[in-house]
Amino acid sequence: MKEINELNLPEELMYSDDHEWAQKEDAVITIGITDYAQDQLGDIVFVEMPEIGDSFAKGDEFGTLESVKAVSEVFIPVGGEVVAVNEDLEDSPELVNEDPYTNWIIKIKPVTDNEFQTLLSREKYLQLLKG
Amino acid sequence: MRYLPHTDEEIREMLAVTGHERLSDLFRHVPEKCRFRGEIALPNQLSEWGLLDHFRHLDQSIATTSTRAVLMGAGSYSHYIPEVVPGLVHRSEFVTAYTPYQPEMSQGTLQGIFEYQTLTARLLGMEVANASMYDGASALAEAVLMALRVQRKKNTVAISTAVHPHYRQVVRSYLQASLYTVIELEVGEDGRTDFSPLQGVDDLAAVAVSSPNFFGIIEDLEEAAESIHDAGGLFITCFTEPFAYGLYKNPGQCGADIVCGEGQSFGMPQSFGGPGLGMFACKSSFQRNLPGRLVGQTVDLDGRRGFVLTLATREQHIRREKATSNICSNQGLCAMTAAAYMATLGRTGLKKVARLNFDKAAYLKQKLCDSGAQLLFETAVFNEFALKFPSDFAPVRERLLEKGIIAGLELGNFYPEYKGAYLFCVTETTSKEVLDTVIEEAGK
Amino acid sequence: MTQGPGTSGLILEEPLLWEKGKPGRSAFSMPERDVPETPIPMDLAGDGPDFPDLSEVDVVRHYTRLSTWNFGVDTGMYPLGSCTMKYNPKINEKIASFPGLSSAHPLLEESLCQGNLQILFELQQYLAAITGMDAVSLQPAAGAQGELTGMLIFAAYFRSLGEKRIKILIPDTAHGTNPASAALCGFKPVSLKSGNDGTLDATVVKELMDEETAGIMLTNPNTLGLFEESIREVADLVHAKGGLVYGDGANMNAVMGIVDFKRCGVDVMHLNLHKTFSTPHGGGGPGAGPVCVVEELKRFLPVPRIVEQDGRFVVEHDYPDSIGRLHGFFGNYGVLVRAYCYIRAMGAAHLKKASQLAVLNANYIRQELREALDLAYDKPCMHECVFSDKSLHKYKVSTLDLAKRLIDHGYHPPTIYFPLVVPGAIMIEPTETECREDIDQFIAVVKEIISEAGQDAEMLRQAPARTKLRRLDETLAARKPCLIG
Known part of the structure; x- marks a missing residue:
């Protein structure tokens, strides 16, 4: 497992306290899991994703990540409708371990702008991890 | 007692280590109000000799296929079991092992189950098979639950009334505490399931059909697949007699989505109905919804081929209440038995034995019809068929019983509308001599 | 050094069933055909499954070799917690x-x-x-x-x-x-x-x-x-x-x-x-x-x-x-x-005695290993005792490593990582049918492995070394499921 100072946490992203990241580009928000989350899970063997068109409220479970002997739910940091899922992960779930930022999980169209604003900055997320 | 190795002296020494004076002190913390009072009320202990005597006595009171001919199937079949099958599978390295949680010391079981999964998938024409369920009946219940998971928001399941009545009862038991609806599909005059009522069922999750069905009839699975898929349902087929696929098209070829059934015919003694084997296979797109254990191929640290339990995140020990099934122990040794049996037969052997079953059943069927019996349904069968008789068959059956032949199963207990009709089964183990005796008595 | 029954034995390779055989062979004693052939309905007929054709000797060697890669209660002590791996009487x-x-x-x-x-x-x-x-x-x-x-x-x-x-x-x-x-x-x-x-x-x-x-x-x-x-x-x-x-x-x-x-x-x-x-x-x-x-x-x-x-x-x-x-x-x-x-x-008296001895064996192991391993809960146990992995941390080895090394020494490992409430749980259930010498030997081997951890932790991480296969890649099996051959 990585030490906290070894984690890759890009400055330009926003973070949730459930260890997801979000990035806003125009009207679409891209969502994935953080380096910390992938490191805790270990070798990811399967990513269960929602279908395009599914809608979730902030904090809802939108999928699961599986390692050999554990299942972790992923929670949506911003409510909205799914407009894209990363199909590469269906056959190559290990991409999330290799680079959890390039390898996003879903893209959504948010219901409101406000929820994105309430997410954590890199600095605040780091504080959360340090406890 | 020979199963308890401790000498009195060892017990004293071990108690000294644990800090107790007597064995009963080990249970000091069990509250008085929970304690067993007195001794367990059981008959006297028997020696190994006494046990054998007791069972020999019981054994003689039982009518068995070894002393009589049983022309009865209905979910339990008498097939010849080559000595190599029990001789190998009963090796204690297989029998006395637990579930293969430690793959490095369970490669025998794991490779054996992987081979079972493969042969099962090939037999049924499916893409994946699991490591077994309890029996054909619970496998069908699990297939229905799986179809409901795959189909998410649909809540209705249809089952043919020609599916084994006990299997239908088990499905109802499994679903009784849930909110799903089960409807039944009647059979038409040809003994095949009538799918026309499916039109107009709008939340149809799945339809379950058996082929051969309880009356021995081969269903038109290709037509069934079309009707069911048109109605938006998944197509579940089940079976009680896997030998039929040595002769007839397999369910996968005909468009089935999930196939399950009873594998007792493949090397397991009838054993008063258990242990048998729940065989379970499906299309690979549903594999993450499969119930039960799965063995997968992988490599070891040196890159050599090996086998492990896999996709365990579906299962109860990881996903708990969200698991695809509550099953833990399955019928592992029975799966090994079936694999060894399929290996013993080979494709050539399976086809030959299946053909012999068909021909022997056809012989008895034809001869009984020649002497006045009437087919309940005039459609193709495998090794079972149902007959009506011009006069009461019970006295004939009684006379045959005295000659050591159990001729057919009366259908009234299963289908009141067919009271007086009998379901016969003929396998490769029944000689022409026995069949001729039945024919002769029936003609009197 | 403490010696358990583990050794590297005579291990033979054996392919998968369908990698053997020749079409036309048979291991089945075919019954005599004493009835005529009846035509089958061609629209329903199939071609039979793709099963290998093997001889009786092919089948016998296959399963006999597979059996030697397995470990059962008849082979040795199988202290798998919560599974009660007691002797299964032959009669x-x-x-x-x-x-x-x-x-x-x-x-x-x-x-x-x-x-x-x-x-x-x-x-x-x-x-x-x-x-x-x-x-x-x-x-x-x-x-x-x-x-x-x-x-x-x-x-x-x-x-x-x-x-x-x-x-x-x-x-x-x-x-x-x-x-x-x-x-x-x-x-x-x-x-x-x-x-x-x-x-x-x-x-x-x-x-x-x-x-x-x-x-x-x-x-x-x-x-x-x-x-x-x-x-x-x-x-x-x-x-x-x-x-x-x-x-x-x-x-x-x-x-x-x-x-x-x-x-x-x-x-x-x-x-x-x-x-x-x-x-x-x-x-x-x-x-x-x-x-x-x-x-x-x-x-x-x-x-x-x-x-x-x-x-x-x-x-x-x-x-x-x-x-x-x-x-x-x-x-x-x-x-x-x-x-x-x-x-x-067994009869009533011996059933009760079996429970007493199962509990005695577990408490004896608990007592004898409590210094070497860390007890999850320090109170008298019933038929099984549960340790955590706390005492293994200092050697940077895990419960899994200890379990895999036990295989090299000739034991089936205990149940590991269950129950979840105990970190790195090691759950040992000896059952009553293990005799004192075998239990003493098991205890000595566990202690030996812990001393091995101090001297050569890498050996534990690489264990088992004496089995037919070394540790298997479970991640690969789950990522790219191959469920049939």
């Missing part, structure tokens, strides 16, 4: 293969199978006597199916009262089958946190038990090997709110003739005949999971039931309140016969 195998028992058709008329029915009837009575409960169904094919049966009985009971109960209390130490079985019956599991001493805290039950809750599922002794001393109090609390108590009998081997489950307040329980009652596990099954109930719930038991009427044994279906059928026929009959044999061979 039981022989008796189960008697022709009357092994060849009987399950739909024989009662007059032709009195012996079969008698065995079932008497086994029901024996299991009732052993647990203290009133009535028994032998149908469930395994423990989890027994749990399902029990939960269906719960649901039927509340339905009969016109009550809607949607929750069920389950301790966090429970087997995963408990919540999975409850969920199948529409009950939402509510997890109960174990107290600081590893057992249930009655005040937690009091807080959570309400009129929407069907009751509680508990395992006693629990999966930490500890006796739930508050069970009667918990049962009273549950009953006071109209609920029922389910007892998971997976750990019955600790308490035969010692605990009366009806007196504990249990309403429904299952037994695992493949654990407590010595029937073999067969590499995963078949097992048997009979369900025992109190008189008030008897009417809900599965049908058919085997009852005695005027000295004859009959198969009764007419119970309108029954939850119905759970098995195609009578359950795993062959397994039931073996358990019957075991009970008759």
Whole structure:
């Protein structure tokens, strides 16, 4: 497992306290899991994703990540409708371990702008991890 | 007692280590109000000799296929079991092992189950098979639950009334505490399931059909697949007699989505109905919804081929209440038995034995019809068929019983509308001599 | 150095079945054709499956070689916690293969199978006597199916009262089958946190038990090997709110003739005949999971039931309140016969002695290893003892490494990483059929491995080294599932 100072946490992203990241580009928000989350899970063997068109409220479970002997739910940091899922992960779930930022999980169209604003900055997320 | 190795002296020494004076002190913390009072009320202990005597006595009171001919199937079949099958599978390295949680010391079981999964998938024409369920009946219940998971928001399941009545009862038991609806599909005059009522069922999750069905009839699975898929349902087929696929098209070829059934015919003694084997296979797109254990191929640290339990995140020990099934122990040794049996037969052997079953059943069927019996349904069968008789068959059956032949199963207990009709089964183990005796008595 | 029975043996390679053979070979003794051929309907005919054709010797060598890659109770000590890997008597195998028992058709008329029915009837009575409960169904094919049966009985009971109960209390130490079985019956599991001493805290039950809750599922002794001393109090609390108590009998081997489950307040329980009652596990099954109930719930038991009427044994279906059928026929009959044999061979006194010795063996191991390993809960145990991985941290080795190194020394590892409440759990259940020398040797080997960890931790991380294969890549197996060849 990585030490906290070894984690890759890009400055330009926003973070949730459930260890997801979000990035806003125009009207679409891209969502994935953080380096910390992938490191805790270990070798990811399967990513269960929602279908395009599914809608979730902030904090809802939108999928699961599986390692050999554990299942972790992923929670949506911003409510909205799914407009894209990363199909590469269906056959190559290990991409999330290799680079959890390039390898996003879903893209959504948010219901409101406000929820994105309430997410954590890199600095605040780091504080959360340090406890 | 020979199963308890401790000498009195060892017990004293071990108690000294644990800090107790007597064995009963080990249970000091069990509250008085929970304690067993007195001794367990059981008959006297028997020696190994006494046990054998007791069972020999019981054994003689039982009518068995070894002393009589049983022309009865209905979910339990008498097939010849080559000595190599029990001789190998009963090796204690297989029998006395637990579930293969430690793959490095369970490669025998794991490779054996992987081979079972493969042969099962090939037999049924499916893409994946699991490591077994309890029996054909619970496998069908699990297939229905799986179809409901795959189909998410649909809540209705249809089952043919020609599916084994006990299997239908088990499905109802499994679903009784849930909110799903089960409807039944009647059979038409040809003994095949009538799918026309499916039109107009709008939340149809799945339809379950058996082929051969309880009356021995081969269903038109290709037509069934079309009707069911048109109605938006998944197509579940089940079976009680896997030998039929040595002769007839397999369910996968005909468009089935999930196939399950009873594998007792493949090397397991009838054993008063258990242990048998729940065989379970499906299309690979549903594999993450499969119930039960799965063995997968992988490599070891040196890159050599090996086998492990896999996709365990579906299962109860990881996903708990969200698991695809509550099953833990399955019928592992029975799966090994079936694999060894399929290996013993080979494709050539399976086809030959299946053909012999068909021909022997056809012989008895034809001869009984020649002497006045009437087919309940005039459609193709495998090794079972149902007959009506011009006069009461019970006295004939009684006379045959005295000659050591159990001729057919009366259908009234299963289908009141067919009271007086009998379901016969003929396998490769029944000689022409026995069949001729039945024919002769029936003609009197 | 301490020497266990492990060594590198004579290991032969063996391909998969379909990598052997030649079309046209056969290992099946084909019966004589004494009837003419009848034409088959061509539109339905198939071509037969793609099975390999093998000779009898091909098949014999194949399975014999596979068997040498396996380890069973007959090979050596198998202290797999919660699984009760005791000796499986040979005489039981022989008796189960008697022709009357092994060849009987399950739909024989009662007059032709009195012996079969008698065995079932008497086994029901024996299991009732052993647990203290009133009535028994032998149908469930395994423990989890027994749990399902029990939960269906719960649901039927509340339905009969016109009550809607949607929750069920389950301790966090429970087997995963408990919540999975409850969920199948529409009950939402509510997890109960174990107290600081590893057992249930009655005040937690009091807080959570309400009129929407069907009751509680508990395992006693629990999966930490500890006796739930508050069970009667918990049962009273549950009953006071109209609920029922389910007892998971997976750990019955600790308490035969010692605990009366009806007196504990249990309403429904299952037994695992493949654990407590010595029937073999067969590499995963078949097992048997009979369900025992109190008189008030008897009417809900599965049908058919085997009852005695005027000295004859009959198969009764007419119970309108029954939850119905759970098995195609009578359950795993062959397994039931073996358990019957075991009970008759042991008798009341030796069943009790077996539990006492199982508990003695576990406490002895607990005492002898408490310095070397870290005890999860420092209190007397029942039939199994649970250690954490705390003492392994300083060597930077894991529970898994210790387990894999035990294989090299000739032992099946204990249950590991369960129950989840203990970090890196090592759960050791020796059972009563292990003798003192073997237990002493096991203890010495565990200590030896811990000293190996101090000297050469990498050796543990690389273990096992003496098996046919080294550690297997489970990640690859799950990422790219290959389930058939």
